[in-house]
Amino acid sequence: MILCDFLIDQYERKTKWNNITEGNASFRIEEKYYKYLDKTSFLNQAKELESKKLLKIKWVSGYYNEDIEKLKYPLTSMKDFYRIANRKPKYEEIMEKKQEIIDLLQKVKTSWIREYLEKEVLKNLIDEKYLKKYKVNEAKDKKNTLLYQCLLGLDQLDSPIFKRVFSKRYLKNSKLFEKQLQSVVLRIARKYHDGVEEGMENSDVLFQLYIEEYSQELHIKGSLLIKADGITLDTGEYHYGTVLNSLTLKNAVILKNQKINKILTIENKANYMAEPYEAGTLVIFTHGYFTPLERDFLCCLKESLEDKPVTYLHSGDLDYGGVRIFQYIKSRIFPDLKPYKMDIETYNRYISCGEAIEERTLKKLKKCREPILQDVIDRIIETGLVIEQEAYL
Template sequence: MEESRQELIQQLIKIIDGDAYRKGTKKGMCHPEVTNHMMKAAGGRAAFIKQAQIIEKDPVLGRSIKFIPGNLGMDIVQVHCAVEIMPELCSRIGIEDPRVRQLRYIHMMEQWKEKAGGTWLTAYYEDELDRLNRGKCSEQLRKQMDDEQGALYLCLDEMLHLEEPSEKPIFSARVFQNVTGHDGRITPSKRFRKQYQKRVCGIIKDYSPEYIEDMSEDEMLATHGILSYSQTLEWKGRVICTLDDGHVIDTGSLVYGTVLNAKTLEHIESVKLPGIQRILIIENKANYEKMEFNENELYVFCHGFFSPKEVRVLKKIEESAGEAIKYEHWGDLDYGGIRIFQYNKSEVFAELHPYKMDQDTYCQAIENGAGVPLEEGKRRKLEMLDAGMLESLKNSILTQGMEIEQELLI
C-alpha cells in the first residue's frame, strides 16, 4: 500500500472498528463527519484531501468509500464508508482484521477454558469469553494474547496442574523455558515474579475459593502450590520428627526455638509429641519470642496464613497428638486476626480455640489506649463476616470502631 494512503486508511479502520464490529453485528454504512483530529492524523488538511482522492479512484476501495465535499468543493466534510470494506482496508496496510482477531482470541480462550476442566479457573475464562463475545478487547488482553504469547494463561495452567508444590523460581523456569519474545534481561526463573505474579494473584483473589481476605501475594501463591524459598515453620517445644530417609530431628534441645525450612518440611514423614499437653499458635513474633521453653507446651509462630507444606506438618502434629491436648490461637484483635484464626481452625487444628481474643481482653486493651481506628473498608467486611467463636470480639470492634494489634499490647 502506498505511504500516501496509509494514514487515512488507518483512520477509516478506527471509525469502523468497535465492539459491534468485533462482535460481528455491525453492518451497512458509517457516516462520520470529518474532524480536525482526523485531518491532523492524516498529515494535515491538504494530505487528507489528497489521500481521499487517491482512495476514491481505487477500483476496489472507491466502490465502498465516498468523501462528501463542502465549502464549494474546497473541503471534505463527511465520509460514507461501507463496513464490509474493513477486511480490504486491513489487508492494504498489512494488519489483522479486528473481527478475525476477535474470533482468534475467542478460540484461544475456549481452549484455555477446556484445559481448566471445571475447576475454579473455569469461571475466570467464562468471564473473559463473555467480554470477547460482546466485542470487548482491551489493550491489556491484546498484549497478553499476542505480545506475550499467552504467557499469563500458561502460568495459570501450570499452577492449576501442579502435582506437588513448587518453589517460585522453578515454577517460573518451567513455564518460560520455551517462551520467546520476552525481555532477554529477565531470566526465565525470575520472569513470573517480575511480570506475572501480580496478575495471577489478582485472578486468585477474584476467583479462587482458597483465597482469604488479607492474604499476601506469597500466601495466595502458596495455597496454590507456588512456594517462596523464605517459607519456614518455627516453633518452641519438643517435637520428634522422622524424615523420609530415616533421620530423626529432636527439637527438645533447641530451647530458643526451631526453624525448619521448606525442604525439611517436605521430607518430614512422621512426628511425635512427648509430654506436650498444649499447642499455642502465636501470630505476633515479639510475643512468640517472649515465650520461654516449656516441656509441656508447643508454641508455633504464625507469620500469617500457613503454606501447604506448613499445614502438612501441622496436620501430622495433630494426628500424633493425644485427645487431651489443648489447641489455642493467640492473634490480633482485628479483622485479619479473626480471618487467620478461622483459617487455622478450618485447615490446621479442628479443635482450635481462641486465646486472649475475647471481649474482656479487647475492652482492657481499649482502656489502655491500644486501639487503632477501624477503616471503613474493614468495617464493611467485618459486618458481613460470620466470626463464629469470635462473634463477641467482632461486635466489640464494630461498636468501638477500633482494632488492636498484638504489638500494641507488648
C-alpha cells in the same frame, strides 16, 4: 495511517463489525482526520479506491477534487480494505481469542484459574457490550499471552518454588513475573482462590499459590516426633525452639507416638519466643496465615493425634486480622481450636495499650461473626480500639 484504516475503524465501531457484508455504509469526512493523514494524500487515496470501484466519493458542493463530504461504499469492499491496510478483521481476532481460551481451559485443572478464565476472559469475548468497545492492542495482547503462560505454570505447581525460579522456568526470565504479572495474579487469586483470606499480605497470597519469596520455615517449640531420611528426631530436645524448612515439611514423616497433649499457635514472633517450653505442649509460630505446605503438615499432625486428648489453642492480636487468622486455622486445620489470651478479660486488662482501628477495618469487623470471639469483637467495635499481642510482654 492510510484511509482504509479510517474506514475499518468506522466499520468496527458499529454493530456491523461481526462480518456482515450485506448492504452499504458511508463515512462522513471531518477536518480533524487530516491530522493523521495530510489532505492531499487523503484525497489521492480516496480517488485510488474509487478507481478500483471500492467506494464512491461525494464531493463538497463547489469544491470538486478539493474537499470530500462523504465516502460511500458497499460492505463487500471491507475485505479489500482489510487487505490493503494489512489488518485482520475484528471478528477473526475475537474468534481466535475465544479459541485460545477454550484451548487453555482444556489444559487447566486448577479451579480458581478456570473460574477466572470462564467468568472474566471468556465471558467478555461473548458479551456484545464488551465486543463493541474492543480494539486490537498489541501490547495488551502480548501481556495477556504472558499471563496465560503464567497461569499454565501455576496450574502445574504442587509444591513450593521460589518466585524467580518459577519465572525463569515458565516465563524464560527470572524477573518477568515480579515486574509484569505479579500484581495481576494477586488480583485474580484474591478474587477466585478459596485459600486466600481477606487481609492476607501479598506474600501470604503467593504462598497459597506455591510461590515462595523466601524459604518457608515453620517455627516450633516443644516435642514433635518426626522421621526424615531414616533419622528419627524429637524437637523437644531443643527447648528454645527449632525451625522446619520447606524440604523438611515436605519430606518428614510425622510419627504416631507423639508426646503432645496441647498445641498452641501464636500469631506474633515476639510472643512465640517469650512462651516458655512446657512438656507436652507444642508451640507454633503462625507468622500470619499458614502456607499450603505448612497447612498440610499440620493437618497430618492433627491426624496423628486423633486417638489422643489434645487441646488446641490460638493466641493472636485482638483486632480484625487476629479474628480472621483464628477463623482460618479453625476452619482449615484444627476444628476444635479455642482462643488463648483472646478473651474479654485480657482485652480490658490491656486496653490502655489500645490503638485506634481504621474506619474501613471497623466496617469489616462489624460484619464479622465468630461466636467464640464475639464478646471481644463487640468490645472492639464499642471502644474503637485494637490491641496487639506484643502489649502482653
